[in-house]
Amino acid sequence: MVATAASESLLKYVIPVLVSKKTDRKSLKARPLKLSTQQPPLSGPVPPPPKPRSLPVDANRQQDDEILNSLFPPREWEEEDQLWVQHVSTMPCTRTDMVNLQGQLDARLQQRQALETGICPVRRDLYSQYFDELIRQVTIHCAERGIQLLRVRDEIRMTVAAYQTLVESSTAFGLRKALQEQKGQADMENRISDLEREKQDLEQQVNEQKAKFEAVERTELERQQTEERKHSEEIQLLKRNIQQLKVTSHDRTEPLCSSRV
Template sequence: MISPTESLLKYDNPVSISKSTDRKSPKGRPLKVSPQQPVDSTPVPPPPKPRAASTDNTKHENEEILNAILPPREWMEGTKLWVQKVSSTPCTRTDVVHLEELLDTKLQQRQARETGICPVRRELYSQCFDELIRQVTINCAERGLLLLRVRNEIQMTMAAYQTLYESSVAFGIRKALQAEQGKTDMEKRISDLENEKHDLKKQLNEQKAKCEAIEKREKERQHEEAKKHMEEVQFLKTTNQQLKAQLEGIVAPKK
């Protein structure tokens, strides 16, 4: 027989049932194999007292509630279906101490992390909580049902936090990708602006060189024109002096 995964939750011995067994009613009474009683000639005992019958009914109801809270495990082995229900045996103080020791041992064996999010630690503590619910339900079904509500609320809260965590991680990844894409675009824009700046500086230097060349040529032209103008003025003065002297020479003998 292939045994299912070991758990901190205490189970009875598995029972093999045929495929034709009616499995539509999960709250049916658990299958029990009782040894054959030897034929005895002793007188038949009197029927039980009403109080004992009430105790049996209460025990049966607790077992049904226990099976509803913690459903039995089922697995197939070949053509056989094996069913293993949770144990309905009351626990003692020793069982609780052993459960704590077993929990610590499992945490060490499976190398569960002490802090942070750890699926292994969460699974082991969930099994331990189920075992505590089983122990409490055997003695008081109402208390077990209340603990079931607490367990379901914790699981629902954990599922909500897990969904929120996954959503935040996905949101963070999207933002990181957007930031990376934006960074790439910004780096490309910076590179383009640097190239444009370089081209503008080159054009500015060319325009400065042209401006300096024009100023130099203009100064040379002005200098040439000023020199030419001075030569013309000097020539005109010389010509004027000569003409004046000739005029004076013509006018002077007449006196």
């Protein structure tokens, strides 16, 4: 029993077909076919060739199959040195098949835990398979309509891919900006730390200058008080000397006045 990937896809495939084996390929290489150039003698009358019969239905069916295979190329894989090929199914779909397909879609969404809203690659993959199956069913009945639906599918995929590229580039741009912001924030924090240290040094210098100014101010105030005290003492001394001189001069003038009298 060959395990195929068709059971994992909502797109309906036929039973896989064994194309070749590794041993067959080796035997073909070892024993090449030899064609004889001599024709056997004819022993009887040659029958007339059969007349070709017109089969428009089979021709149209073959053309539809070719279109379907071009829209959905067959799958090929190797398993145990055997080459298997699996074509997409050409059987039309009934209403029961559509109900079963819808049930399979819901079961796969729940089984693979697809998100109900937002961006979800799992849900996108399952709905893409679902849409391919719908295109296959439409193509069987009308190949032209299926080709147009395929164009719609490809356009949707290109639009989604463009949006995905835009989101990835935006995410990368945001990450770069975030890294730049982190780097700038680290530089700014270092700058703030340097400025805070410089501020502390300047405050310390200001405090030292204030202390020096207060010390000088106290010294000058003490010196000024000492000078004023000395000056007042000198003034008092001079005043006493002047008073004494006045008394002395007055005492000297009184005998002179009495002698004249």
